[in-house]
Amino acid sequence: MTTVVSPTVISHDDLVDSVAAALQFISHYHPADYIGHLAQAYAREASGAAKQAIAQILINSRMCAEGRRPICQDTGIVNVFVKVGIDVRLAGFPASIVEAVNDGVRRAYLDPDNTLRASIVEDPLFARRNTGDNTPAVVHVEVVPGNTVTVDVMAKGGGSENKSKFAVLMPSDSVADWVVDMVPTMGAGWCPPGMLGIGVGGTAEKAMLLAKQSLTEPLDMLALKARGPANAVEALRIDIHDRINALGIGAQGLGGLTTVLDVKIATYPTHAASMPVAIVPNCAATRHARFVLDGTGPALLTPPSPDLWPDLPLPDGSTSRRVDLNTLTREETATWRAGETLLLSGRMLTGRDAAHKRIDDMLARGEPLPVDFRNRMIYYVGPVDPVRDEVVGPCGPTTSTRMDKFTGRMLGATGVLGMIGKAERGPAAVRAIAENGCVYLAATGGAAYLISKAVRSSRVLAFADLGMEAIYEFEVEDFPVVVAVDAKGGNVHEHGPKAWRIAAA
Template sequence: MSTLTIAANDIIDSIADALQFVSHHHPVDFIEALKRAYARETKAPARAALQQLLINSRQSAFAQRPVCQDTGVAHVYFRVGMDVRISAPDEPCTPSFQTMANRATARAYCFPQNKLRASMIEDPLGARRDTHDNTPAVVHVELVEGQTFEVTVAAKGGGGDVKARYAMLNPSDSIADWVISQIPTMGAGWCPPGAIGIGVGGSPEQAMFLAKRAVLNPIDIEELIARDPSNPTEALRLELYERINELGIGAQGLGGDTTVLDVKVESLPSHAALKPVAILPNCAATRFIKFTLDGKGPAQFEPTPMSVWDDIPDTLPNTGGRRVSLDGITKEEIATWQAGDTLLVSGRILTARDAAHKRMADTLARNEPLPVDLTGRTLFYVGPVDPVGDEVVGPAGPTTSTRMDKFMPQLMGECGLLVTIGKAERTPIAMDAIKAAGGAYLMTTGGAAYLVSKSIRSAKLLAYEDLGMEAIYEFEVVDMPVVVAVDASGTTVYRHFHLVEA
């Protein structure tokens, strides 16, 4: 029987090019689904968020810069025929699939013209050090008959994975009812709208794998609606699509008509007494591509035709938002903001996220002064991509604010912090701190990082340089679009979630 020979270097080149490509190019079916959601959205805040996502998608593709500052963990799915041979004549031994994926990931994430954010850490139980090249990749290998060599490359952001849900249901339990019960607990940190993957059956770890793989299927819910379901899997997809959108969570959790663009379901046989079910969402920074190698060289990726963004503006139009200076902001002015208001904020703001917050808390516990004065300041939860060319900062969208909630009483109550900017809902401990301080929480659109970065005019490193993208910076921003998500009275725009303490 003949054997298909594929060069290891072609595999590495293809994966590296794919990771670069998906960093700035959404799949076409995802763009089209976003456009449909935007066209039918009836709620103004959600419609504005959808427009920002579409503008960001267009700008990122044109500039070839990341759609989101969380450029994701590299996932590589190999589907390899048993009659395929990997050739590496210049190496002492043929590299493993993990080695090839790691080499490609390091090359892609350190590419000088479009350097991507390194988010992977090693020693997770200890020092939690950044690996600096986003390795290792997550690798799955499926061996099949024949000469197949198919690869799926995805960059999966943390916002979607952190919202994963799993349960072992009884065989008679309703999968749909359980999924619907979980959606309001997931919050908005996964940056809806996106697709949701459902994995059913197999063993516990297989169910989660199925859910993650399911979101890599094409968006085709409109076709399913048009022809009606033909089997139980399609019936479950359609039921969940309708019921989830009826919850009214909407884009970015702001309340709206579209929360999911599609529901994908994959299943496997399982033990008769078991019904494992997993949920895993794909966020508004949907990034994946599939390709096949035939031994004739690396894969080629054609840019998305710009016509797919027809009728989408090049830049953010005048939203009519109220212009606000954050320099010297007072509690009296903040008190005039109401939840749901659209603002265009300018001025000097600080940045900090998980690691910086932990270090500040440890400093305060030792009764030592912080490296920055938070009195009357605004803090943006962000870990930007490194700048390239003439950029002052790379794509710089918000991270999920909830992770910082436990620090809010101290930073607002004792250190004088007044305003925070991030994405998604806040838990009661944070909302109580905001109300007690007479401050506010502002949200900016998650998944629109390149668009947000356009409002940042300067970036100055202030503290914790060793934390890399988690260091404390001072940004000067001009007309950054935000929505008042929690106002000084404690009123929030996030009314569709079951909030819990951080």
């Protein structure tokens, strides 16, 4: 007599509830392994600027865990990997697994207790209209042996996703050499220190998928180096990790000892004539979690222990110059030097991609601008909506190079004193900054909630229809930045990594 085993029943509501809960969870909790590796990087960092940036990321991480608010204002494009056991029965699904995942995404991002920023635009070629709820997610479904459903949920910020790399190498080429060569071309817009996922083999799309999936694995580089590699792939991981850190790029590209905390490598059989290789970086706002549905209800995730975070002080004026933005002049900004740290207080303007495009179009047509930029600083940011008694939600910097194409006209025509953003500027933007006697300041990517606590008031001044991309006026107090490009063209993203690369040699 054959025994019939009842399949595990997974309900639609359990999947939706678990996806929503996981996305909320990863919005404000770093994985415990990331916190541990970053704390070790802080302890051994010798570069003052990089050490301060890592400290801000760690302080921000703890604040987000305690306040249940997003680690980064860019709450990401959602990637979900679903492995459905072949012995599972799905119950109550009105549509597909993908639609159920999107129901969970929608619920998570519209949660009034912790609103997450909607960043997804449909019609990517033309209208680019925001969908308003961060759907659709990018979902991969696989049927596997077993009687459970395993789900990896990841929220991937645009700054790191934009730095992904792909190539088809010759079979005799060195993967390590190619990866190490690619990392400097990625700049600092991916917000190091983070981790790199490397996919090797298959086809073009398979290699990219392998790289992305590898980022869901726990960081274990500290343990791996302590015990030594057990196979060739582990030895390659260590080799690439050490060679990248020897480049001296450091936290936020400021120059330092740690650029990557871990390197993951996933492989798949490939054609004899090919070696597809992909790199996908994960930023300082590393956000992912795995849960398993076994038919007993929604999955619950365990928060990291408060003991994981080192006890670090908030930035103060003891090592930074205090600046009054309300009385700031070009003569004062001319005294700043690249690498110097500042604490800004007073009124600043905000504006990022869409606002800059609109301003540029208005300047080209000779139209008056709705805001007077003379003697002001403009901050590249798209904040999260506030909740409860917040003045503004998490509001960390966005990647500044996307504004480079507008910088020359903006500086020459508006009288703006300088800009605040994340990571390096391109050569043309640096020339425009020096030619106009302006400055570029870098705030720490991955410290969005910490930065929001420096904002005392916020109001929309123009382009309200652009939502988070509108022009705001922030009143700030002790807003921490580093002078990235000074009025003479001195550039910390050039001399910082160069100095630490020499030091590591």
